[in-house]
Amino acid sequence: MMGEQRLVSIVMPAYNRAVVMVKAIESIRKQSYPNWELIVVDDRSTDRTKELVLELAKQDARIRYVMNYRSKGPGGARNCGILAAQGELLAFLDSDDLWFPHHLKDSLDNLERTGADVSFALWVEQHGDRTIHSFEQKAEQRFISQMRKRNETAGDAIVFREGLFEQFLMQTRNFFQLNTMVFRRDMLADVGLINEQFGLGEDTTYLLRFFDRFRISLIVRPHAVYTQSPDSVYYFCDRWKLDPDSLGQNRELLSKFEALGLKSVKVRVHIRSLAEKSAQLRNRKKWIRKINADIACKYYTLSYLYRFDREKALGYCRKSIRSRMTLFNLLLMARLKLSMKGSSFILKRAVDLW
Known part of the structure; x- marks a missing residue:
């Protein structure tokens, strides 16, 4: 397929994540879709992040190490990676999260199949040893059913053209995550870079720029594992x-x-x-x-x-x-x-x- 020839640039911000990031990088290396580059942006870590990434880059030439030269924090680090990207498509993965092996291939297939500009998917959550399939709960399934009725559908995907911002405000559960997002890099001319002034929610505010402006397709099955770790900005406690x-x-x-x-x-x-x-x-x-x-x-x-x-x-x-x-x-x-x-x-x- 045509999509199998397109280079995907994956941006991974990292700050003192040498202990956990190996699993995240391995989940990328296990992708069934091989044509990608991983840009690990070191947000001025004080641990072995740099040494670790450079060691992995020797094993896999698709891995690149970049030091963040923009404002410190996830927004600045991600923007640094975006500006270093060479691929036709962009994707993101945090250094303590994981992708399922089918993520990139199914996302690119979804873009072609639905004619969408942006592909998203659902995820599961990891709380210590517990894996939580929260989107399988009754309330979430009800929301998914409502979205199917309001919007166009294509197999396991729901396609949004208009009214997505209102549906976002309407729901108590967020169905969109930067870690599952895949989109064309040339769209940056319209949406710009991530707002670096937000210390929290910079990913959500960035996604909102795409809503109601582009054709967006949501795959309603999980593509990623969202890890709630004690050193994260948000999940620092139970x-x-x-x-x-x-x-x-x-x-x-x-x-x-x-x-x-x-x-x-x-x-x-x-x-x-x-x-x-x-x-x-x-x-x-x-x-x-x-x-x-x-x-x-x-x-x-x-x-x-x-x-x-x-x-x-x-x-x-x-x-x-x-x-x-x-x-x-x-x-x-x-x-x-x-x-x-x-x-x-x-x-x-x-x-x-x-």
């Missing part, structure tokens, strides 16, 4: 085991949640600006209210977690109320102003640690 009441006493963990929460708010503010400018949203006010509610929830969570630091908690609670006034943030504000100690189930119930 949230299922956290108690919001005791978390407020752990200053180190609390500081991480604060930084993460503020980055999450920044991403949601950006998405709100996209909603405000979108000409395709049918009920703009509804979606803006929903985004504001999400922002209010993030600020509420920070306020609750910092309730033993009254001034800081009051500041976050005011921001929550300004985003969207709810019974929860009003009650929390009253408790903070009256210096009432302790917590109640009703207030803790509104905390969102995700």
Whole structure:
């Protein structure tokens, strides 16, 4: 097939991942589609990342080592790799994640079969020794069924041309991930590079630039393994085991949640600006209210977690109320102003640690 002759440039950012990245690189080397180049972008690591990649490059000439010369962080590292790419097509894989052997071949076949500009696929999640097939759950299957009814289908793929941004806002589950994305490099002239100012969610905000502008095909079966590792920006702890009441006493963990929460708010503010400018949203006010509610929830969570630091908690609670006034943030504000100690189930119930 024609697709088997096209070079795919794979961008992998890495920072101090010498211990885990070998498996990620091996999953690329095991691809049934052979015509690829892997660009490992070292985000100025202090471990053996450079030595390891150079050793692997001696074994496989398709592997290239590049030092990130742009802003530090995943956005800058990925952009550095994008600019070094030589392939007709672009793909991404994080240094602690994996591809199934069929990913590249099936993605290129999907692009040809559906006439799409961009191919995505689903994934499974790895939590330690547990592999979670979350897209097989009833709620996710219901969303997939709804997307099939709203959009064009082609075998195991759903093809989106318009209305994808609204469907993204509509769903509580994200079905699109940078690790499964394959697209033509010449599309960069229209979408540009990744925004390097986002410390979190830079991948999601980048994907949104493609929505409603290009023909996008989603393969509704898994192509990748998304690993939730302790040293990742987002999954630095098991949230299922956290108690919001005791978390407020752990200053180190609390500081991480604060930084993460503020980055999450920044991403949601950006998405709100996209909603405000979108000409395709049918009920703009509804979606803006929903985004504001999400922002209010993030600020509420920070306020609750910092309730033993009254001034800081009051500041976050005011921001929550300004985003969207709810019974929860009003009650929390009253408790903070009256210096009432302790917590109640009703207030803790509104905390969102995700």
